[in-house]
Amino acid sequence: MEIIIAKNSGLCYGVKRALNIAKRTRRESAGKVRTLGALIHNPQVIRDLKIQGIDSIENLDDLREGTVIIRSHGVSPDIHQLLKRKKIRIVDATCPIVKKIQKLVALLAEENQEVIIVGNREHPEIKGLIGFSRGKGIIIENESQVKNLPYRKKRAVLAQSTQDLFLFEKVAAALIEKTGELTVYNTICHSTQTRQKSTSQLASEVDALFIVGGKNSSNTNKLYQISKRILSATYFIEQAEQITPKMLRKANKIGISGGASTPPEVLREAADRIKNSFQRQSQRENRHLCQT
Amino acid sequence: MEIIIAKNSGLCYGVKRALNIAKRTRRESAGKVRTLGALIHNPQVIRDLKIQGIDSIENLDDLREGTVIIRSHGVSPDIHQLLKRKKIRIVDATCPIVKKIQKLVALLAEENQEVIIVGNREHPEIKGLIGFSRGKGIIIENESQVKNLPYRKKRAVLAQSTQDLFLFEKVAAALIEKTGELTVYNTICHSTQTRQKSTSQLASEVDALFIVGGKNSSNTNKLYQISKRILSATYFIEQAEQITPKMLRKANKIGISGGASTPPEVLREAADRIKNSFQRQSQRENRHLCQT
Numbered sequence: 001m002e003i004i005i006a007k008n009s010g011l012c013y014g015v016k017r018a019l020n021i022a023k024r025t026r027r028e029s030a031g032k033v034r035t036l037g038a039l040i041h042n043p044q045v046i047r048d049l050k051i052q053g054i055d056s057i058e059n060l061d062d063l064r065e066g067t068v069i070i071r072s073h074g075v076s077p078d079i080h081q082l083l084k085r086k087k088i089r090i091v092d093a094t095c096p097i098v099k100k101i102q103k104l105v106a107l108l109a110e111e112n113q114e115v116i117i118v119g120n121r122e123h124p125e126i127k128g129l130i131g132f133s134r135g136k137g138i139i140i141e142n143e144s145q146v147k148n149l150p151y152r153k154k155r156a157v158l159a160q161s162t163q164d165l166f167l168f169e170k171v172a173a174a175l176i177e178k179t180g181e182l183t184v185y186n187t188i189c190h191s192t193q194t195r196q197k198s199t200s201q202l203a204s205e206v207d208a209l210f211i212v213g214g215k216n217s218s219n220t221n222k223l224y225q226i227s228k229r230i231l232s233a234t235y236f237i238e239q240a241e242q243i244t245p246k247m248l249r250k251a252n253k254i255g256i257s258g259g260a261s262t263p264p265e266v267l268r269e270a271a272d273r274i275k276n277s278f279q280r281q282s283q284r285e286n287r288h289l290c291q292t
Numbered sequence: 293m294e295i296i297i298a299k300n301s302g303l304c305y306g307v308k309r310a311l312n313i314a315k316r317t318r319r320e321s322a323g324k325v326r327t328l329g330a331l332i333h334n335p336q337v338i339r340d341l342k343i344q345g346i347d348s349i350e351n352l353d354d355l356r357e358g359t360v361i362i363r364s365h366g367v368s369p370d371i372h373q374l375l376k377r378k379k380i381r382i383v384d385a386t387c388p389i390v391k392k393i394q395k396l397v398a399l400l401a402e403e404n405q406e407v408i409i410v411g412n413r414e415h416p417e418i419k420g421l422i423g424f425s426r427g428k429g430i431i432i433e434n435e436s437q438v439k440n441l442p443y444r445k446k447r448a449v450l451a452q453s454t455q456d457l458f459l460f461e462k463v464a465a466a467l468i469e470k471t472g473e474l475t476v477y478n479t480i481c482h483s484t485q486t487r488q489k490s491t492s493q494l495a496s497e498v499d500a501l502f503i504v505g506g507k508n509s510s511n512t513n514k515l516y517q518i519s520k521r522i523l524s525a526t527y528f529i530e531q532a533e534q535i536t537p538k539m540l541r542k543a544n545k546i547g548i549s550g551g552a553s554t555p556p557e558v559l560r561e562a563a564d565r566i567k568n569s570f571q572r573q574s575q576r577e578n579r580h581l582c583q584t
Contacts, residue, residue, distance in 0.1 A: 165468070165469060168468065169465035169466075169468050169469075170465070172464065172465060172468055172476075173461035173462070173464060173465040174461075176457070176460065176461050176464055176476055176478050177457060177461075177478070177485070179476075179478060180477070180478055181475060181476070181477055181478075182475070182476040182478070183473060183474070183475045183476075184464075184468055184471075184473070184474040184475075184476060185472070185473055186468050186469070186471060186472055186473075186474070193469070
């Protein structure tokens with residue numbers, strides 16, 4: 001039995017940075033410290049943050065004081081302005097890569113270009129990006145939505161930083177027919193691209209693959225889809241306890257991968273559970289051999 | 293039995309225009325009139341032109357006088373200069389759409405951009421286009437060749453005017469991974485796009501489809517590939533005589549399409565041959581019925 005944890009899997013730079021900023025802010029600030037939305041799509045880490053005194057809030061309606069941490073996904077300029085009007089202290093932990101995409105969207109909007117943003121309409125990063133587009137942005141979730149777009153002489157297309165590269169390529173390809181001059185900005189961050197590549201590489205080498213992460217994590221969902229395209233024995237789990245002996249049946253080589261918000265200890269727990277399950281199984285088999 | 297000739301098939305504007313320019317030039321010029329390379333990839337038309345006194349030459353080495361017609365594919369600036377040095381009269385019948393692509397390549401090269409040109413290395417249009425790129429152009433024939441390219445922060449990609457849109461999209465999609473900012477110029481001419489679309493539409497509706505045109509016509513070859521992807525009973529023929537009863541067996545609905553260099557009379561001849569073949573077949577069947 002062999003267990004391989006995918007290279008480049010687990011917590012990305014932007015999420016690690018936001019976690020550090022949040023903890024430092026808590027240490028150094030008086031008054032309440034809240035994150036606007038969950039800082040990371042991982043229930044265990046969110047619990048730990050709560051214990052340390054960092055709560056997460058979903059909207060700003062009743063907020064009147066304290067510090068608000070903008071998570072790595074970033075927010076639209078409206079939210080920034082609202083916080084300023086409310087005189088709430090802002091600590092901006094937007095991932096620097098997302099910040100660059102926000103600036104790109106703003107620049108393209110300033111140039112009066114139509115900007116196609118490839119991502120999930122409900123994802124916080126997309127909600128932020130569209131806010132920078134001054135009404136020039138169009139969110140596209142898949143290539144079939146391109147059919148409804150009119151022909152344009154010129155337009156730009158970019159992606160959510162954690163987008164599935166394959167899907168982004170398909171949307172861009174479909175846009176070619178509809179556009180005279182299409183500028184494609186590959187804004188998928190390097191760590192997402194390498195994570196997707198090493199996960200799909202691993203999926204082609206193992207008998208079963210576990211994608212570990214929050215069910216509401218968009219990039220972890222994409223990893224699952226990428227692996228599932230290659231290996232039908234791909235399982236999406238939030239915690240090690242969800243791994244069952246049935247999932248491991250007939251599997252000798254097992255892979256583990258996690259999204260940008262999956263801490264390394266969660267990956268290790270999954271590996272331990274698989275190891276233990278195998279040990280129990282071989283003990284049972286030995287006992288059976290001795291009895292017969 | 294039903295025979296359908298694909299909409300938008302046959303001679304395109306650029307080829308028709310070049311033919312008219314050649315004939316007018318012949319009428320209005322003293323001395324020899326030659327085309328540099330075959331004016332059209334169609335043996336019948338080439339024969340007609342020869343009878344009218346318009347010969348085709350393959351290179352300029354021994355040429356010392358007369359008029360040279362540049363065909364719709366265009367030529368590289370080197371050839372223009374060589375003709376000028378030789379003091380040979382040039383009549384430029386380059387398709388206006390190809391001329392626009394040549395200007396685009398020259399402009400991108402002037403801006404010091406790497407330009408990927410998607411097309412067949414041996415195609416005269418590509419040979420012309422690469423000449424405008426001042427060493428900044430790279431010819432790519434299919435998406436697998438993209439693998440060998442290095443990462444670039446910025447590059448541009450465009451296509452031979454008669455390229456297969458599907459192949460162009462695949463190459464552009466593959467380039468996204470290798471490029472930070474990729475500008476995709478959809479330089480496939482409108483008539484090529486509509487011809488490809490109506491041929492693939494027809495391929496999905498008929499029992500057999502005949503692609504009629506010169507075997508050395510790049511765009512006709514592409515039509516054949518496009519149709520073959522959809523309908524295995526696709527046949528590439530140069531002349532009506534190549535249609536055999538075996539090809540028509542079990543086919544009730546038959547399609548015909550031709551490339552940018554296929555004259556309408558060649559398409560009509562194919563339709564007539566199919567009609568006659570069916571009539572002969574039903575006469576045979578009637579006779580057989582009367583005898584039994």
